Amino acid sequence: DVKVTQSSRYLVKRTGEKVFLECVQDMDHENMFWYRQDPGLGLRLIYFSYDVKMKEKGDIPEGYSVSREKKERFSLILESASTNQTSMYLCASSLQGGNEQFFGPGTRLTVL
Amino acid sequence: AQSVTQPDIHITVSEGASLELRCNYSYGATPYLFWYVQSPGQGLQLLLKYFSGDTLVQGIKGFEAEFKRSQSSFNLRKPSVHWSDAAEYFCAVVGSGGGADGLTFGKGTHLIIQP
Numbered sequence: 674d675v676k677v678t679q680s681s682r683y684l685v686k687r688t689g690e691k692v693f694l695e696c697v698q699d700m701d702h703e704n705m706f707w708y709r710q711d712p713g714l715g716l717r718l719i720y721f722s723y724d725v726k727m728k729e730k731g732d733i734p735e736g737y738s739v740s741r742e743k744k745e746r747f748s749l750i751l752e753s754a755s756t757n758q759t760s761m762y763l764c765a766s767s768l769q770g771g772n773e774q775f776f777g778p779g780t781r782l783t784v785l
Numbered sequence: 786a787q788s789v790t791q792p793d794i795h796i797t798v799s800e801g802a803s804l805e806l807r808c809n810y811s812y813g814a815t816p817y818l819f820w821y822v823q824s825p826g827q828g829l830q831l832l833l834k835y836f837s838g839d840t841l842v843q844g845i846k847g848f849e850a851e852f853k854r855s856q857s858s859f860n861l862r863k864p865s866v867h868w869s870d871a872a873e874y875f876c877a878v879v880g881s882g883g884g885a886d887g888l889t890f891g892k893g894t895h896l897i898i899q900p
Contacts, residue, residue, distance in 0.1 A: 715890040716877075716890040732887075
């Protein structure tokens with residue numbers, strides 16, 4: 674079975690801190706994705722990557738950056754956390770474009 | 786741009802009753818369609834998917850969905866719900882062009898099961 678793991682289930686940070694959210698998948702998937710989930714808004718795509726060192730902006734990239742140095746790992750970075758980035762963050766991976774995505778358990782981030 | 790509409794924010798169903806969750810999509814070409822379920826505090830689990838072929842697809846946990854191109858719909862159904870089906874359900878679409886595109890999700894339908 675595909676396994677997507679995220680480094681933390683819950684995280685509390687202060688405004689202005691630099692925040693790293695880590696995601697690792699163990700099935701050699703090419704594509705990896707970061708979404709945020711907010712009540713009433715569903716899931717929205719922040720960034721995705723289709724290869725090592727490649728990244729593409731999603732629908733809401735402002736305030737975020739990403740890093741993919743190894744195929745199995747995709748990091749989401751909040752350069753200077755703000756309270757409006759309090760959310761649930763979900764990582765996903767897929768074999769190739771158009772195929773199903775496998776999701777991690779999510780990280781609930783609170784920015785105070 | 787592609788979009789997904791789930792018209793029902795909340796649905797309440799009695800245990801043992803049938804269920805239908807609605808999903809309408811907007812996409813210019815042939816879409817790939819998905820239904821995911823999210824239990825409280827959990828990530829998303831894939832229920833079923835439609836890529837091509839038979840428009841009635843079977844999924845896990847007794848769910849099925851029917852793709853209707855003429856109505857741009859992909860409604861999820863279950864003949865008899867169980868209390869464990871209480872969760873958030875998301876419909877999603879992605880292009881079939883083969884690019885590494887993210888999914889576009891609906892805003893979700895919260896399913897409540899009455900005893």
